[in-house]
Amino acid sequence: MKLGFSQAEEDFRTECADWLQGQMAGEFADIKGIPGLNDEIERRKEWEQQLAAHKWSCIGWPEEWGGRNATLGQQVIFAEEYARAGAPGRVNHIGVELAGPTILAFGTEEQKARFLPGIAGGTQIWCQGYSEPNAGSDLANVRTKARLDGDEWVVNGQKVWTSLAHYSDWIFVVARSEEGSKGPKGITFLMMDMHTPGIEVRPIRQINGDAEFNETFFEDARCPADSLIGTPGDGWRVAMGLLAFERGVSTLGQQMGFRNELDAIVEAARANGLANDPLVRQRIAKAEIGLRLMRYGALRMLSNTDPSQIDGAALTYKIQWASWRRDLGELAMDVLGQEGEITEGEDYEWSMLPNMFLFSRSDTIYGGTNQIQRNIIAERGLGLPREPRGDR
């Protein structure tokens, strides 16, 4: 057994770190460390294009589509160095991590040629049209309708919690294309231009005051008949394939960001004297234990070459990190004490730790709630019987 990374991987780490830190000290210093995804959009888009120009925008993709064919280990290393350098949250993470891999896995050659260069090049920002008012945890209950009219799909309905829809260029939409169908059957996976007439976006304000997600309305919005991935009625398979990207290994590299947050808590505790308080020290130590736990869990997954085993372990990762970070948010506020109650400026704008506390209230909800994760672990991982569903 060998923990850690090979020499070749360490060399790759140095290459990533040198380039990223150079950028964050130079041309893009103005957006180093900015929180969230909602401001400095134009600069963030320029940053995406800079990443693309140096082949860092989608390193896990095949070389012919702008990637580096990077291994899982290299992708994790890049994500770590990205966070360490303080590079800003990526406006096109949905394009690079979800839409692109889905098109690569399920799309036609024509679709690859049409969409992948824009995603890799940082010029096409994507969002995800999955959840609806009545289809959250029960995603298969989507009601948004897609009807084929001649050589066009006509889409009607509503999506919700559409992150970044307000500045996205494209959306992938899970829509019901067979009248009267129920559950996972009769669903089609469409890709639509967000500038299409009939698509309207309304921001939703979050509890941290920001508005990164939206309601997205479709009223007779049209797209060409060949906008689908897979075949009509077979969209659920594509949608689930995409979810595997979302819940799977793409989050393995996030521990560096968590490390930054825990370090900020330690700094705050040092500054206000709570670092000498035995109770606080215990809780900080507990957070450190949880972080290392995830770290070794991730390294284990990376060192396992059997994909089926990686998938089994990956089932447990979402609930682990989400619960850990929710607790981290509470620890941060206890360390900040009364200073954590007040904003940075006059507006409802938050410095890193209080914002992390508020944002982390959503970690155990988005991308599959803790309750759904436990169901998945129990039903798919342990083979327990499925919880009875009311309608099917």
Place this chain on the structure above:
Amino acid sequence: MDFTLNDEQRMFAETAQTLFADTCTPDHWRKQMETGEARDDARWQAIVETGFTLLLLPEAVGGLGLTELDFALIAEQAGYVALPEPLVESAGVAAPMLASLAPDHEALSDPSATIAIQHPSNPFVLDADLAAAILLHKDGEAYLATPDQVTLTREQSIDPFRRLFRVDWDPAKATALGKVDWDLALDRAALFCAAQGLGLAQRAVDMAVSYAQERQQFGKAIGTYQAVKHHLASAQVAIEFARPVVVAAAADIGNCDVQARARVSHAKLVALEAAEKAARASIQVHGAMGYSWEVDVHLFLKRALALTQNWGTPNFHRSRIATRMFTQPTGPDQTFARETENA
């Protein structure tokens, strides 16, 4: 010790409950957040007319001369609606303190006036700009000033309704009131924070229960699923066990000794832990809705957070409990000493 409430106490609590249910609805919150107004004048007037602002004041200064337990019941109801106005800090903490120092002060003769308090344990002062008078502290002594005699800097709280101010002031421009028992003010405030915590917690649970009954996923109300209902059951357990601690702390607060103080601290810890637990569960049960500003649960999360960190942090209150344990005699004949005395 008697944990039952008398008719008068029940009546006050019910009056508060009805008044707040009518005048502090989600529509009221939203309107007040939109306009940014500090007070809902109609609501404040109704509160004043019920006598809640006079409840803890001695009869000699025109008050009702009731007890901390009576006021705690009102505070609990204030928590249940995340009341924006500073009823609890003004009428529950600052006004009784002022009455003990300057019973003839004119601010006490106007039941609609509020009094703000700067306490050594808090960096900020709630609603200082609208107060008829601000109690200030320096070197253990109390001073009194009006808002125009001090410099106020507004700070935005995580809680959209908490109007906080940094107060800079010059003792030469304020009225000196002499030595005062700041600990009693802290005890009262901590007790009423605890009482509010019970209300916050119950509201968070109630909101989640009604959502879980309506919201359908997989063809059923989500409250059907054990994964959801167990969250709410656990939160309710925390509330039920916190409530008697709050009552016990209120009944005993006048003793101002190490036992009474530990009991107040215990109440603040468990009631606000219940509130945090309930808010966390409520957000989770509401799913993504719970993370949106529109669905009011965040108000209870944020109020709970603010009350937890003010009027003594959890660390401070745990250390007061530890003080009781390490300074009081131990042994079988000493166990639960105060309960035996009061039985």
